[in-house]
Amino acid sequence: MQKQVITILETSDIHGHVLPLHYGLNQEMEVGVAKVASLIKKVRAEGKNTILIDNGDVIQGSPLAYYCARIGTTAPNPMVKILDTLGYDAAVLGNHEFNYGQQTLDQVVRDSSFPWLSANVLAKETGEPLYGQPYIIREYEHGLRVGVLGITTQYIPHWEDPKHIEKMDFADPVTTAKKWVTYLREIEQVDLVVVSYHGGLERDIESGEALEPLTGENQGYQICEEVAGIDVLLTGHQHRDLIARTANDVLVVQPGNNGRFLAKITVTLDQSEGRWKVTGKEGELLAVEGVPVDAEIVSLIQPYEEATQTWLDQPIGVIEGDMLVRDPMEIRTKKHAMIQFINRVQMDAAGVDIASTSLFDNYAPGFPNAVTMRDIVANYIYPNTLKVLRLSGQDIKDALEHSASYFAPYNGENIEVNPKFLYPKPEHYNYDMWDGIEYRIDISRPIGERITRLSYHGSPLQMDGQYDVVMNNYRASGGGNYHMFQGKQVVREVPTEMSELIVEYITRTGTVKAEVEENWSLIHD
Structure with a gap:
């Protein structure tokens, strides 16, 4: 044999x-x-x-x-x-x-x-x-x-x-x-x-x-x-x-x-x-x-x-203030200057006033005061482009509820990640944070019922209203189980990759101020 x-x-x-x-x-x-x-x-x-x-x-x-x-x-x-x-x-x-x-x-x-x-x-x-x-x-x-x-x-x-x-x-x-x-x-x-x-x-x-x-x-x-x-x-x-x-x-x-x-x-x-x-x-x-x-x-x-390495060490510009990432979980539970900055770059490139983005992983270091190309690709690790979708208020609320499911039911002591976002692989990139709207997440409430406040320019977001929102092409296609975005009208496309848009924004601005507008919050009983 x-x-x-x-x-x-x-x-x-x-x-x-x-x-x-x-x-x-x-x-x-x-x-x-x-x-x-x-x-x-x-x-x-x-x-x-x-x-x-x-x-x-x-x-x-x-x-x-x-x-x-x-x-x-x-x-x-x-x-x-x-x-x-x-x-x-x-x-x-x-x-x-x-x-x-x-x-x-x-x-x-x-x-x-x-x-x-x-x-x-x-x-x-x-x-x-x-x-x-x-x-x-x-x-x-x-x-x-x-x-x-x-x-x-x-x-x-x-x-x-x-x-x-x-x-x-x-x-x-x-x-x-x-x-x-x-x-x-x-x-x-x-x-x-x-x-x-x-x-x-x-x-x-x-x-x-x-x-x-x-x-x-x-x-x-x-x-x-x-x-x-x-x-x-x-x-x-x-x-x-x-x-x-x-x-x-x-x-x-x-x-x-x-x-x-x-x-x-x-x-x-x-x-x-x-x-x-x-x-x-x-x-x-x-x-x-x-x-x-x-x-x-x-x-x-x-x-x-x-x-x-030569390319990565190119100086790009200056950040005035603090955009460093010290605790990824804190960034996902409290408004942070780096997330606001990324959303501002998206809104600037697309000409709209609502945007969403995420902290892609737990290794993102944030932006130091002297920014090089290394810092940009370390924080924005995907070759994403941008799309502007025309969404209803209900679409936005549904997307926020999906994002809010990132958090496990509150146990009375610690804020924890829902295991569905960790297994079979980590999906931190599927938790989005928004600018241009005001909202509150209450993780003591059941999944699907956690968005307790939602407004636009100080007035309640209309569920049947129409709003233009910029996001990356992965999310705009429904990636990450954001099914509410699939098939929606694409108002505008920005074909330039986000890393290039960030470089252009910093170069054009010269000195970027690290700012935090408290447009959203996370609470629990």
Whole structure:
């Protein structure tokens, strides 16, 4: 009897992180593909039959990635060069691969010596996979065949700038998986099927209970439950650290984000009567903590890194007063000058007097008195543009109630975050704070009934009134389960990215005063 072992290595949601560095704070962090590379080389040295897959969201998410996509565009994308250097077998299109537009994505694909997979991202004109390759097959000794199918979350049209995806359709991942897994099994005659899905699991692995609204964004559980013939499901998008077995004995893994882990799956197959059968599969997450960086990757990234650091250190302007972030939770419970400033930039760019924004994560440092480009990209980490929506007063109230659900029912002692905004991944960016209206949140009241005061220019907000509101394009499309914004009239679009708008505003103003107008408050009994 023949026996073979296949090792599958997965990265996902690297988000442009190469060196172990937090760019905003300019401090070391235990992240980055330079550390992951050391683990990849170590695993490969220990055995043969290794397949290396990136599961998406690799070209966007760090100042390095932004600089290379938007500023230093003459050189090949460094993330592609790194994946090529490490000998990746394939990469899957993640939702953030589309953030810089199709022209940039097309160039990334052209510069890659490995294929980009996504069976359900289709060219609108032909109905075929966008870059022509839904899967790869690897052949090993004694006729063993392994198929890897790539699939992308179908929810991208709810977030992405329509101009970036106007030539694409996004098919249902479950239907797509059924079609291609069957094809791999029956036509390609593969012995091991791996599905690499840039999406997560919307249900608890053990109980099947919904962890989030079943919108179609994270259909990993459904894929395992409804698609026969899958041995391993590589996942991402939710930034979870996950190894589990789910329906139909599918081994599911997810290696966190920013290059914190390398997922390693070991599959054992035995051959009997001319056919291979999976007899064992195990998964583990190899942490980069304490792992040295790989010298080859550090050398490769150095010229890109030096150019990025020079760009980040450009002086932009001056803040008079305090816009530093010391306690993220305090900012979300009490009006803060930095949030008011971001909203003012949005209102200035759009020519309206109502705006909303969020504190994207708990690492935002705020703005010091001497502002550089580093401070801007550290605080505004996404390549968002702006849209002005015409909303009813009821739409605004519904949005505020959704934001107010960020807080858990008040326990009489501490203000806490609703677990639904923390699991399966942190979603602090889905709590919005508004300027241009006056409102009060009472977290002692039930979710959905927490907005107790709501006015505009001192008069009650009219539920059937019409108001123009500026927000980022992600939120304007309904991202973050703000369904009340979907399908609303777009009065105006501001195509310039917010980081550029902030730079322009500070440069034009010269000295920006840190101001706080107490237009909203949070209370509890």
